[in-house]
Amino acid sequence: MTTKVFGAADATNLMTELRRSFDSGVTRGYEWRVSQLKKLLIICDNHEPEIVSALHDDLGKPELESSVYEVALLRNSIKLALSQLKYWMAPDKAKTSLTTFPASAEIISDPLGVVLVISAWNYPFLLSLDPVIGAISAGNAVVLKPSELAPASSSLLAKLMEQYLDPSAVRVVEGAVTETTLLLEQKWEKIFYTGSSRIGRIIMAAAAKHLTPVVLELGGKSPVLVDSNTNLKVTARRIIAGKWGCNNGQACISPDYILTTKDYAPKLIDAMKNELEAFYGKNPMESKDMSRIVNSNHFDRLSKMLEEKEVSDKIVLGGQKDRENLKIAPTILLDVPLDSLMMSEEIFGPLLPILTVNNLEESFDVIRSRPKPLAAYLFTQNEKLKERFANTVSAGGIVVNDIAVHLALPTLPFGGVGESGMGSYHGKFSFDAFSHKKAVLYKSFLGDSTVRYAPYSRGKLRLLKALVNSNLLEVFKVLFGFK
Numbered sequence: 001m002t003t004k005v006f007g008a009a010d011a012t013n014l015m016t017e018l019r020r021s022f023d024s025g026v027t028r029g030y031e032w033r034v035s036q037l038k039k040l041l042i043i044c045d046n047h048e049p050e051i052v053s054a055l056h057d058d059l060g061k062p063e064l065e066s067s068v069y070e071v072a073l074l075r076n077s078i079k080l081a082l083s084q085l086k087y088w089m090a091p092d093k094a095k096t097s098l099t100t101f102p103a104s105a106e107i108i109s110d111p112l113g114v115v116l117v118i119s120a121w122n123y124p125f126l127l128s129l130d131p132v133i134g135a136i137s138a139g140n141a142v143v144l145k146p147s148e149l150a151p152a153s154s155s156l157l158a159k160l161m162e163q164y165l166d167p168s169a170v171r172v173v174e175g176a177v178t179e180t181t182l183l184l185e186q187k188w189e190k191i192f193y194t195g196s197s198r199i200g201r202i203i204m205a206a207a208a209k210h211l212t213p214v215v216l217e218l219g220g221k222s223p224v225l226v227d228s229n230t231n232l233k234v235t236a237r238r239i240i241a242g243k244w245g246c247n248n249g250q251a252c253i254s255p256d257y258i259l260t261t262k263d264y265a266p267k268l269i270d271a272m273k274n275e276l277e278a279f280y281g282k283n284p285m286e287s288k289d290m291s292r293i294v295n296s297n298h299f300d301r302l303s304k305m306l307e308e309k310e311v312s313d314k315i316v317l318g319g320q321k322d323r324e325n326l327k328i329a330p331t332i333l334l335d336v337p338l339d340s341l342m343m344s345e346e347i348f349g350p351l352l353p354i355l356t357v358n359n360l361e362e363s364f365d366v367i368r369s370r371p372k373p374l375a376a377y378l379f380t381q382n383e384k385l386k387e388r389f390a391n392t393v394s395a396g397g398i399v400v401n402d403i404a405v406h407l408a409l410p411t412l413p414f415g416g417v418g419e420s421g422m423g424s425y426h427g428k429f430s431f432d433a434f435s436h437k438k439a440v441l442y443k444s445f446l447g448d449s450t451v452r453y454a455p456y457s458r459g460k461l462r463l464l465k466a467l468v469n470s471n472l473l474e475v476f477k478v479l480f481g482f483k
């Protein structure tokens with residue numbers, strides 16, 4: 001339920017109500033989880049035009065991107081959860097050993113309790129509902145706090161969730177810093193946050209007060225290494241689709257900068273110019289197939305990066321800006337200084353610097369010298385290089401010969417490492433992110449050996465050691481009095 005002015009008492013009451021529901025056991029049942037997931041599916045199936053329209057209002061997002069990268073991906077997540085939930089919920093049998101014999105053991109996926117999901121503005125439906133699918137699948141009560149920077153999406157989410165989902169256990173709180181701060185004062189069983197590393201630190205500090213575990217889905221500067229041994233046309237197209245074709249670069253796994261050799265850079269730039277024109281025409285500022293910049297603050301942030309000394313003269317394509325309509329043309333820059341704003345902060349927009357290196361070895365050094373990114377990309381036909389990149393580059397995820405598509409594969413965990421975040425989700429990983437893996441050991445009253453009971457003796461010590469080490473021969477020897 002959406003509350004008009006959300007105060008401290010509202011936050012406390014919300015927590016009390018949801019905890020009561022969780023404690024009643026309603027959210028634990030398979031039927032409840034399925035019923036809520038089905039309602040989320042109805043939202044996707046029956047309200048796609050409204051979702052597309054809200055995303056257009058907030059970001060000028062093209063219909064194809066909204067329908068495919070937000071609604072269709074969500075539908076997939078829900079359908080997967082519906083088809084797999086019984087298996088995910090089933091306890092996993094665990095092996096037992098001589099130490100506990102006779103016994104059986106299992107791992108139960110226990111719901112955590114009442115959890116909080118705080119999401120970002122750039123993919124406001126996907127990034128809000130995908131974690132909620134995990135929270136519901138795992139049997140939790142959940143509060144969603146969408147981003148205030150995508151207000152049309154936030155209010156539509158609040159309206160639809162209130163209309164369809166069980167209000168005793170699933171709620172949306174709209175708002176900005178004040179509301180989020182009030183929510184963060186409550187004691188949650190998990191906080192799942194998507195957004196910048198700067199705010200991630202605030203979230204983690206608030207969570208620490210209650211020893212609440214967090215998943216932090218953050219961002220970073222995701223590099224793209226382009227080897228000269230590549231399919232140039234396909235490489236250029238996929239980089240463009242992954243940068244400007246994904247919310248105009250306002251995506252967490254967007255290519256942030258390209259690394260390539262000095263010799264190869266001119267070829268790559270030419271190919272990208274040609275393909276950009278094929279994608280968006282001679283005047284990309286008029287293209288309807290690209291999102292706009294979310295708001296004037298972000299527009300000014302990007303302008304500042306572009307106008308910095310020793311950066312503005314490095315533009316090799318684009319650079320046009322229109323503040324009134326919040327548009328910036330796809331812009332490629334060559335060899336901007338490493339200490340520029342553009343190379344120090346996550347770009348999160350339509351600017352793409354290319355850094356040239358003398359050899360590929362140097363690219364590895366550049367990547368290694370920077371905070372660990374959310375994604376790292378490589379374009380090459382060289383098998384040895386692929387293997388080396390995958391095995392030695394530390395990033396949340398790696399894609400060879402494409403951009404961002406790992407996000408669409410629910411068999412892969414999605415999440416960061418180091419500065420790009422902690423924890424992961426998608427598919428079964430979402431269910432696990434919102435479950436506690438509870439260890440359960442069942443013993444009977446049979447076989448009550450006194451070996452671990454006082455009074456202790458050398459014999460008991462020897463036998464216990466043999467049991468703990470699963471040393472059957474030694475057990476045998478002790479039991480039958482051999483030295």
Ligand SMILES: NC(=O)c1ccc[n+]([C@@H]2O[C@H](COP(=O)([O-])OP(=O)(O)OC[C@H]3O[C@@H](n4cnc5c(N)ncnc54)[C@H](O)[C@@H]3O)[C@@H](O)[C@H]2O)c1
Nearest residue numbers: 119120121146147176177180195196199217218219220252
């Ligand atoms: N890993 C991922 O899946 C993923 C996805 C999208 C975006 N991101 C990252 O998110 C960043 C962009 O998002 P953003 O941070 O601009 O989004 P944002 O400004 O929408 O903030 C995210 C959330 O934090 C809340 N928030 C803002 N300030 C706060 C404060 N002081 N205290 C408590 N809560 C606060 C907002 O209300 C919002 O719900 C980029 O770094 C991007 O890479 C990561």
